[in-house]
Amino acid sequence: RDFNERCAQCSEVNWGLTDGGRFYCRSCHNVTERTREVVNTDFVSNARIQTISKGLRKQEKTDGGCEWYVCEGFQLVLKKQAEALEALGVCPQMKDEILCNFWRRYLQKTKQAYCNRPAGETVRAFSVCDSSTDVDSELERPSLLRLLSLSESEGDLQTDCSFASSISKISESTSVYSGSVDGSLYLMKNRKEKLRMTMPMTLSFCYMALLWLREPMTLSDLLRFVVEGHIPYLNVFQHFPEKMKLYGVDLKIFCVESWPVYEEVYNKMLELAAFLELPRFPDITDSCFLHPDMLCMKYLMEVNLPDELHNWTCRVVKKTCIGEADFLTLVPGNKSTRNVKYDVLAAAVIVVVLKLLFLLDDHYEWLLSDFAEERNKNNKEGAPYFEFKKWYKVIKCSLDSKQKKLDEERAKYLWRCEKPLFYSDKKKSKVLKRRQMVVNLQNQFGKLSGSVQPAEKPNPSSFQFTWSEENTDGSCFYGHSLKGILQEKCGLLTTMNPHYWLCTVKLCNERMCGHLAHYREADFPQSYHFVLRLFSFLLRIQPSYIHDEVCVIEHKLFHKKLRKKPKCNAGLRK
Amino acid sequence: PSHEYKLNFKKSKEVCLSYIQDAMLQKQWKRAAEFLTFYIESLEKDFSTEYMGPSEMIWRIGTEILCHHSNSSMKEFNSFIEQMKTLGVKRYLKVCLEHAFHLLCNGLIDEAYQNLSLAESWRFGEQTIIQNKELKLIQAYRGLLDYYSWCKQKNILLEHGQDGFEDLSVEQEMHSCFRKAAVSLKEIIEIPGVWDLFVKCYVDLLEFYGDHNEARQVLNEYAYNSKFPANPNAHVYLYQFLKRHGESKKSLISALKILHDIVPSHELMIDFNIMLQKSKKRKKRRLGLEVIFAALDYAGWKENVKAWSCLARQVKQIVMSEKHLDWIKQEWNSRKDWWPAFHFSCYLAKRNWQENESLSYEKALVAGILLGKDCKYFKYISHQGCKAQVKRFRILKKFVNKHSPVYLRISS
Numbered sequence: 001r002d003f004n005e006r007c008a009q010c011s012e013v014n015w016g017l018t019d020g021g022r023f024y025c026r027s028c029h030n031v032t033e034r035t036r037e038v039v040n041t042d043f044v045s046n047a048r049i050q051t052i053s054k055g056l057r058k059q060e061k062t063d064g065g066c067e068w069y070v071c072e073g074f075q076l077v078l079k080k081q082a083e084a085l086e087a088l089g090v091c092p093q094m095k096d097e098i099l100c101n102f103w104r105r106y107l108q109k110t111k112q113a114y115c116n117r118p119a120g121e122t123v124r125a126f127s128v129c130d131s132s133t134d135v136d137s138e139l140e141r142p143s144l145l146r147l148l149s150l151s152e153s154e155g156d157l158q159t160d161c162s163f164a165s166s167i168s169k170i171s172e173s174t175s176v177y178s179g180s181v182d183g184s185l186y187l188m189k190n191r192k193e194k195l196r197m198t199m200p201m202t203l204s205f206c207y208m209a210l211l212w213l214r215e216p217m218t219l220s221d222l223l224r225f226v227v228e229g230h231i232p233y234l235n236v237f238q239h240f241p242e243k244m245k246l247y248g249v250d251l252k253i254f255c256v257e258s259w260p261v262y263e264e265v266y267n268k269m270l271e272l273a274a275f276l277e278l279p280r281f282p283d284i285t286d287s288c289f290l291h292p293d294m295l296c297m298k299y300l301m302e303v304n305l306p307d308e309l310h311n312w313t314c315r316v317v318k319k320t321c322i323g324e325a326d327f328l329t330l331v332p333g334n335k336s337t338r339n340v341k342y343d344v345l346a347a348a349v350i351v352v353v354l355k356l357l358f359l360l361d362d363h364y365e366w367l368l369s370d371f372a373e374e375r376n377k378n379n380k381e382g383a384p385y386f387e388f389k390k391w392y393k394v395i396k397c398s399l400d401s402k403q404k405k406l407d408e409e410r411a412k413y414l415w416r417c418e419k420p421l422f423y424s425d426k427k428k429s430k431v432l433k434r435r436q437m438v439v440n441l442q443n444q445f446g447k448l449s450g451s452v453q454p455a456e457k458p459n460p461s462s463f464q465f466t467w468s469e470e471n472t473d474g475s476c477f478y479g480h481s482l483k484g485i486l487q488e489k490c491g492l493l494t495t496m497n498p499h500y501w502l503c504t505v506k507l508c509n510e511r512m513c514g515h516l517a518h519y520r521e522a523d524f525p526q527s528y529h530f531v532l533r534l535f536s537f538l539l540r541i542q543p544s545y546i547h548d549e550v551c552v553i554e555h556k557l558f559h560k561k562l563r564k565k566p567k568c569n570a571g572l573r574k
Numbered sequence: 575p576s577h578e579y580k581l582n583f584k585k586s587k588e589v590c591l592s593y594i595q596d597a598m599l600q601k602q603w604k605r606a607a608e609f610l611t612f613y614i615e616s617l618e619k620d621f622s623t624e625y626m627g628p629s630e631m632i633w634r635i636g637t638e639i640l641c642h643h644s645n646s647s648m649k650e651f652n653s654f655i656e657q658m659k660t661l662g663v664k665r666y667l668k669v670c671l672e673h674a675f676h677l678l679c680n681g682l683i684d685e686a687y688q689n690l691s692l693a694e695s696w697r698f699g700e701q702t703i704i705q706n707k708e709l710k711l712i713q714a715y716r717g718l719l720d721y722y723s724w725c726k727q728k729n730i731l732l733e734h735g736q737d738g739f740e741d742l743s744v745e746q747e748m749h750s751c752f753r754k755a756a757v758s759l760k761e762i763i764e765i766p767g768v769w770d771l772f773v774k775c776y777v778d779l780l781e782f783y784g785d786h787n788e789a790r791q792v793l794n795e796y797a798y799n800s801k802f803p804a805n806p807n808a809h810v811y812l813y814q815f816l817k818r819h820g821e822s823k824k825s826l827i828s829a830l831k832i833l834h835d836i837v838p839s840h841e842l843m844i845d846f847n848i849m850l851q852k853s854k855k856r857k858k859r860r861l862g863l864e865v866i867f868a869a870l871d872y873a874g875w876k877e878n879v880k881a882w883s884c885l886a887r888q889v890k891q892i893v894m895s896e897k898h899l900d901w902i903k904q905e906w907n908s909r910k911d912w913w914p915a916f917h918f919s920c921y922l923a924k925r926n927w928q929e930n931e932s933l934s935y936e937k938a939l940v941a942g943i944l945l946g947k948d949c950k951y952f953k954y955i956s957h958q959g960c961k962a963q964v965k966r967f968r969i970l971k972k973f974v975n976k977h978s979p980v981y982l983r984i985s986s
Contacts, residue, residue: 258582411590412612415583434618437657441614444654445636448643449608540579 065179065245070186070253071107073240074197077254078103080232080239081206088230088460090215099209105276106205110195179247187249195275199233199256204269206231211269211330212281216289218343220539221462223260227540230460233260235417248423257415262541270339273332284328284342291328292317295346303534304395304467305350306386306480312353313346320556322349341549347535348549352557354531357485358388359497362525368496372484385484386477392530394475398465399534406537464538502558503551517551519544587616587628594635603643610635617661633658633669637676648680663701667693667708674715683719690716710762714772717758721775724751728782752779763792766801773811786819797832806840809833813842823849827858834865839872847884851891860901863888867905876917877926882936889943893977903984906944910985913944918951927958935959935966942974946981 082095178184186196195201203226207219226233237246237254246254273281284290289298296313300306317323328340358365369388376385416438422431467476486493503524504517521529521543532543539546578585590613597606613635616628636654640646655673659666670693677686693712696702702709727748734741759776763769773796780789793815797808813829830846843865850862866885875881892898906913918941926934938955945952952974959967 259580261580407589408593410581410586411593411609413581413586414612414615415586416615416618431618437661438614438617440657441617441632441636441654442611444650445607445611445614445639448604448639448645449611450604536579542579 066243067181068179068244069182070180070250071197073180073237073244073250073254074202075103076240076244077199077202077232077236078205080236081202082209084231085206085210085217088217088225090210090217091213094209094213094215098212099205102205102209102276102278106195106197106272109276110197178249179245180250180253183249183253187252195271199236199254200260200265201268201272203233203260203265204272207265208269208273211290214282214284214288214290216462218290218295218539219262219266219341220343220541223262223265224540225460227259228458228460234415235419237421238417238419246421247425251421251423255421262539262545266339266341270330270332273330276332278332281330281332283325285325286323290342292323292342292346292349295342296349298462299346299350299535299538301467301478302463302465302538303350304391304465304475304477306482307478308386308480308482309350309353309357312356313349316349316352316356316553316557320553322553322556338552341545343539344541344545344549345553347539347546348553351528351531351535351546351550352553355500355528357482357495357497358527359499359501360525360527360531361501362527364497364499365527368485375484379484383479383481384474386480386482387484390474391477392527394477395534396530399537402464403537500558502554503547507551507555515544516548517544519547583616583619587613591631598635598638601642603639606635607639607643610639629658629661630665633661633665637672641676648682651676652685663698664704666696666698666701667705667712670696671708671712671715674712683722687716687719690719710765713758714762714769717755717762718772718775720751720755721759721779724748724755724779727751752783755779760792763796766799766803768803768805769796770805770807770811773808777811777815781818789815797829804836806833806837809836810840810842823853827853831861834868838865838868839874840869843869844878844880844884847888851884851888856898859888860898863892863901863905867909870917871909877930877933879930879933879936882933882940886936886939889940890973893943893980899980899983902944906984910944914949917941918945918949920950920954923951923954927955931959931964935970938967939970939974942970943977943980944984946985947974947978 078099079095082099086092086095180186203222207222210217210222222231225231232239234256240246286293288294293310293314296317297310300309300313314323321327322340322345327337328342330339331337354360358368365388369390372385372387373389376387379385420431420435422428467478469476469478485496487496488494507516508518510516519532529543532546535546536543590609593609594606594613597603597609610632613628614632617632619628636658637651640651640654652673655669655676659669659673662669670689674686674689674693677683677689690712694709694716696709727744730744731741731748734744756776756779759772759779762772763776773792777789777792780786780792793808793812796802796805797812802808809829809832813826813833816826816829827846827849830842830849833840833842834846847862847866847869850858850865853859853862866881866888869875869881870878870885889902892902917937923934926937934955938952938959941949942952942956947953956967956971956974960971
């Protein structure tokens, strides 16, 4: 697309990309050696400026650093994240095409309002980072930023002397110390700029790309991988090249000191999609991983519930119409539809199904379990009947131990990396001394910790709980039958439980108080809380988010009844 | 516990600290050390203005762990503390001081001395003034260790003296220790505070070199200067000093008077009562009675034969002289409601007789006078005593019977 050379064989300009990322001529299928490098991270010091502005030398960097802009830093971050995702099995298209296209679009959109430049200054400062020293062969190595400048300007890079001075103007106007050229500017004028790039936003970009490709990774999966260290986020600057020095304000931009928050990343993603004026995303159909039918299957497996429950989740999905592509697919900028959090949605569906079958009022589910237990005594052939009590015990035990482990990991989380950061040169020696002391102390007390080895990063896994049907201790419930709690009525299998209680009679106005419902543990049955806690752990979000979604689904499911009786009480007969 | 899935640096270190705390409370030192390793990186974010920041936390926690952990050695501890000293200038002297304490507790007296001397010579601009208190303490403890050396030299000298040796170098050493110790000890004692050990040592030095005036002055200051917190020991030291130097009863009594006011249950109250009883002045004798009654108000004296014998003697003397019965009446007035159950119950009668005949004798005398011959305690004891044909109990019985009208006058 951006490659404009003529083909050596047929002289056409009609290029495509092979799987290996090489250009090939569509007319004659000649494969070139040229590879597409969209994200150019090569840094050569700004030879260009020096050749052009001989008199106007920029402040010399004595530490061997080069000039770099904040957005270049973020570009690097995104590249690293994309590589990590690829290593996790995401298709390469994500990195090579989707993500970089989104990023480019972002740069385009923001560059127009990016620099608050005094009159006369041009934006072409960005074309400085050009790998080519040969002025003529501009097409030699297509760098992303150069492409930008080419598309924007009729730019005569050679004769435009103003950008050299504009650069020095930028750095002179800033009194704050930063390794990047525009670090302080970046933070200063952000008030007007709605979508200033941040570290959490890099994850929004990633998720957006994953969603576009309908990759089998939910947002909660992504964030969990980040926390577990499989995707660069914390201390990602250690992958910056040596010449790219981080000082002062840069630290505020690139240093992360908190785990990414689901809501924040998600909402930013929506904002971003709208800002970039993206079209409707590819449809989420029932063969997609993110479709509730599929996700429910996955989560049912993960929480060790019988396969038969899948029929029920599908029924609920169908009845509430949440399996429709129109409902599930993201249309950026569309404020009238509520946006879908696929993982939360699937979890909520399962919770609703459990409520349908077991009521979960701290009473009925145990009765039902005893009943199933009785029937199991006579049920020696075929699959055993599912007993809620047994399942509860197994799951609780697992959940508690995993939760305890997670809590300890939180306490043991290490935020600092080997590459030390200093705010300014003056502080450098002090920081290094401190670091040395920290390392010494860590060693000293590490030896006293006994034989505890530093925890190895666990292998990234999509599943946090695994159950094996080969275990003879009966701790795997996949094959268990729901017959124990179902009855036949009019030829249909229906639940023995005739009741249902709504989590809330009326939904709140999300815009006013930020939530659709308000969850307080004490107000609800313990079994319900347990189930929420289970999914809360899986998805690493607060139970109230799942509860909100449960309320919405319930209202969809029972909306007819709710509309009929505006004053109905919380209990309903199905 | 609310399981939050959000986390930031500050929160994660707070959580880490709570794990350390739990482990320490349960004496799981390995686990505490493990979590401490994860806490340590908060030193790199130590911009805190909190009361207790990460560096102080690490110092305190690390010290605890190293003290108790089975695998840690003195060498490791020392190296750790040296690092802690460089961590915070504002805390430098405090760390030095506590380090010295730790060394002393482990019997490393020479190392402690070196540390204190080094710390004493530390200068750091404004900080030296701000940390003045710690500096003074360091000097004082260093002085104390000088005293300790002095004692050792003295003992050597005495030994050699016995053997007929003379040792000039030891003597000189001793005197030099004395000088160093005296200066520091004197300085710390001048600051209002509780300096019992320092005072004792200083006085010891002064007495040895014959400077009794200085010693007396120091002790007087320590006991009577209102700027100093009320300290019973100050009066005890003064009293002991006066006694050693054969001072007059008057001064001894005045020294103990305040002790009685502060600590009526002090063990010296017996000595005090004995002195007062013997006094020719009526007021003093009256005071004596008050003192011994007050002492016996305390449970710790219940079975103190000496105390009871003092009281018995005085009561007996008063009864026999038939003068000042009102003294007994006054003292008994506030006690008659609860002393019977406290001291003279039937249970105690049996027990006292079983365990300690002398005790029961003295108590019976007092009971007989205060509660009359019909009181259960007296009756039981005198009966038992006569049955056992112990002569003095027969005498006792006669005595109490003879003076039984006294009871009536006391109790009315």
